[in-house]
Amino acid sequence: MKMPRDRLIRYSPLDRANHWTMAMVFVLLALSGLAFFHPAFFFLSHTLGGPVWARILHPFLGVVLVLLFYAMAARHVRRNLLGENDVQWARQIGDVLDNRDDKLPPIGKYNPGQKLVYWSLVVSIALLLFSGVIMWRPWFAGFFPIPLIRFASLLHAVSAFVAIVTIVVHVYAAIWVKGSIRSMTRGWVTRAWARHHHGLWAREQEEAQRREQQP
Amino acid sequence: MNNSQNIIARSATTTTPPQVRSHVDEVAKLIDVSKCIGCKACQVACMEWNDLRDDVGECHGTYDNPTDLTANSWTVMRFSEHETQEGNLEWLIRKDGCMHCAEPGCLTACPAPGAIVQYANGIVDFNSEHCIGCGYCITGCPFDIPRISAKDQKSYKCTLCSDRVNAGMEPACVKTCPTNCIEFGTKEDMLARAEKRVGDLKALGFRDAGIYDPAGVGGTHVMYVLHHANDPNRYSGLPKDPRISPLVGAWKGATKPIMSAIIGITAFAGVIHYMTKGPKEEPEEQAEHGQDDVPPPHSLGYDATRPRGEDR
Numbered sequence: 193m194k195m196p197r198d199r200l201i202r203y204s205p206l207d208r209a210n211h212w213t214m215a216m217v218f219v220l221l222a223l224s225g226l227a228f229f230h231p232a233f234f235f236l237s238h239t240l241g242g243p244v245w246a247r248i249l250h251p252f253l254g255v256v257l258v259l260l261f262y263a264m265a266a267r268h269v270r271r272n273l274l275g276e277n278d279v280q281w282a283r284q285i286g287d288v289l290d291n292r293d294d295k296l297p298p299i300g301k302y303n304p305g306q307k308l309v310y311w312s313l314v315v316s317i318a319l320l321l322f323s324g325v326i327m328w329r330p331w332f333a334g335f336f337p338i339p340l341i342r343f344a345s346l347l348h349a350v351s352a353f354v355a356i357v358t359i360v361v362h363v364y365a366a367i368w369v370k371g372s373i374r375s376m377t378r379g380w381v382t383r384a385w386a387r388h389h390h391g392l393w394a395r396e397q398e399e400a401q402r403r404e405q406q407p
Numbered sequence: 408m409n410n411s412q413n414i415i416a417r418s419a420t421t422t423t424p425p426q427v428r429s430h431v432d433e434v435a436k437l438i439d440v441s442k443c444i445g446c447k448a449c450q451v452a453c454m455e456w457n458d459l460r461d462d463v464g465e466c467h468g469t470y471d472n473p474t475d476l477t478a479n480s481w482t483v484m485r486f487s488e489h490e491t492q493e494g495n496l497e498w499l500i501r502k503d504g505c506m507h508c509a510e511p512g513c514l515t516a517c518p519a520p521g522a523i524v525q526y527a528n529g530i531v532d533f534n535s536e537h538c539i540g541c542g543y544c545i546t547g548c549p550f551d552i553p554r555i556s557a558k559d560q561k562s563y564k565c566t567l568c569s570d571r572v573n574a575g576m577e578p579a580c581v582k583t584c585p586t587n588c589i590e591f592g593t594k595e596d597m598l599a600r601a602e603k604r605v606g607d608l609k610a611l612g613f614r615d616a617g618i619y620d621p622a623g624v625g626g627t628h629v630m631y632v633l634h635h636a637n638d639p640n641r642y643s644g645l646p647k648d649p650r651i652s653p654l655v656g657a658w659k660g661a662t663k664p665i666m667s668a669i670i671g672i673t674a675f676a677g678v679i680h681y682m683t684k685g686p687k688e689e690p691e692e693q694a695e696h697g698q699d700d701v702p703p704p705h706s707l708g709y710d711a712t713r714p715r716g717e718d719r
Contacts, residue, residue: 198692226667227518228518228541229518229663229666229667230663230667231419231420231421231518231520232421232667234419234518234520243519243539244539244540244560246539247539247540247541248540289680289684291684291685291686291687293687327542327546329540329542329555329560330542330555333545338545338546338551339654341545341546342546342652342655342658345543345546345654345655345658346654346655346657346658346662349658349662349666350662350666353662353666353669356670357670357673360670360673360674360677361673361677363677364674364677364681367677367681367686368677368680368681368686369687370686370687370688370689371689382689382690382692383692384690384691384692385689385690387690388690389687389690
């Protein structure tokens with residue numbers, strides 16, 4: 193499909209399908225996990241068909257998330273390393289929060305906030321996997337000594353907390369920055385959006401397009 | 408369940424459980440290890456009363472049979488051969504099973520409301536209907552007691568025959584014990600009896616005899632009289648100073664309200680930020696449409712479309 197001239201493709205159909213599958217799986221994981229974390233959230237275990245089903249399904253969903261997440265994360269590592277102007281952008285976090293975007297330096301495809309979300313999830317989901325396998329009954333927990341299971345249980349709770357807070361921030365940022373939800377549902381952003389929020393990426397994309405158009 | 412109005416602690420419950428009928432004495436089972444002959448009658452009585460039948464196992468070269476607690480074997484005699492410094496052999500036999508802690512690690516760790524309860528008389532009971540099979544009780548227990556059944560994925564352990572005790576009877580193992588090694592009564596009476604027995608053992612030359620009622624878990628409702636109370640580990644790994652692991656304490660203690668609150672505050676901060684600072688609106692496509700460089704109203708920080716002077 194040909195994109196209208198004033199649009200840039202930001203996320204491929206595969207990226208989008210992966211993202212929204214992960215989003216649903218993450219929500220189910222977070223709700224069922226919170227149910228086991230604090231009695232106040234126990235009622236959330238019904239989102240997976242009751243507490244026993246939640247206990248059974250939660251770890252399998254966790255594996256699904258791990259596969260989807262790292263398949264995606266592996267393809268986006270380079271874009272999430274520290275880039276040009278990132279440090280300056282992070283220093284001006286006050287301007288970012290106050291929406292004084294005109295004062296910010298141009299940055300690449302992802303800004304430092306997005307990179308922080310990326311790395312926070314790369315680390316917390318890895319910890320959730322390792323600790324989760326150690327806690328997983330009836331399949332794996334029996335192979336581990338109880339003191340290790342205790343440590344894993346605490347680590348699982350703390351990592352899940354980090355992941356959930358990260359996702360809350362991620363969701364809010366999507367609501368905050370108009371145009372970004374459409375980029376993940378439809379895949380495109382306007383040129384103006386790209387120049388405004390990700391100047392270096394916009395320049396890079398536009399140059400690539402120009403090169404393509406030259407015979 | 409009959410015992411539904413004398414519950415002093417209930418798993419995963421933040422309000423006070425029903426406990427109007429709590430004017431009862433704390434009970435205790437006293438196991439005098441020095442009088443045990445290892446006959447396993449208690450194991451049989453436990454199976455009979457509780458309608459449990461374990462699989463026939465294999466001999467591992469010891470008298471332990473079965474070799475470990477299971478979902479169907481709630482009590483097991485553990486035999487250990489200990490060589491003293493003088494070169495004598497001591498055959499130490501300990502009836503293992505739930506200790507019914509005053510501060511139960513299983514109940515602390517359990518995420519299922521009401522799956523584990525503690526009655527006013529001190530008995531810690533599993534209400535298996537509410538069990539979800541997560542195994543957190545195993546993680547929380549300082550004595551490695553609960554076992555999950557492979558058949559139904561529910562956790563099981565000694566109930567201290569809560570059904571019998573509720574009807575004014577002693578636990579099945581107590582009733583059957585041929586040497587009166589196991590006794591049952593109020594905790595107060597059992598402590599008095601244990602003290603007397605410790606005195607007897609000391610008179611017999613067991614200088615380190617003592618009562619095992621570990622304070623780290625608030626005391627237990629199953630107590631031992633040990634001839635070597637200075638070294639409980641000698642009795643097939645009975646922990647010297649059991650307590651709920653600090654890891655479990657952190658997992659099930661302060662982290663729960665603190666982390667829950669931070670998640671809520673983060674979401675709330677988002678709401679407040681949106682309401683005060685507003686969104687980053689989609690930038691206008693100035694280049695394409697050749698519009699004037701007039702800043703959009705929202706970037707001015709107030710509603711520019713509204714006539715001045717109408718603010719108040």
